[in-house]
Amino acid sequence: MANCKYCGKEISWLKDGRKYLPLESDGSTHECENYKNSRSSAKKVSISDISPEEIAKYEQNINKKKK
Secondary structure: EEEOOOOOEHHHEEEEEEEEEOOOOOOOOOOOOOHHHHHHHHOOOOOHHOOHHHHHHHHHHHHHHHH
């Protein structure tokens, strides 16, 4: 058995097609409020916040890695 890294509850994993679903000990799907809150608080950057020079620099680095 594994533990949820967000709330600490004991969970198990079930493979459903190509995805793994977390299950609680009673067999229901584990839906953690702590996980949902952590995803919504992730830093979001809009394109207007970044200068055109920085965008050009990122594009150049991406193109270098492809070659």
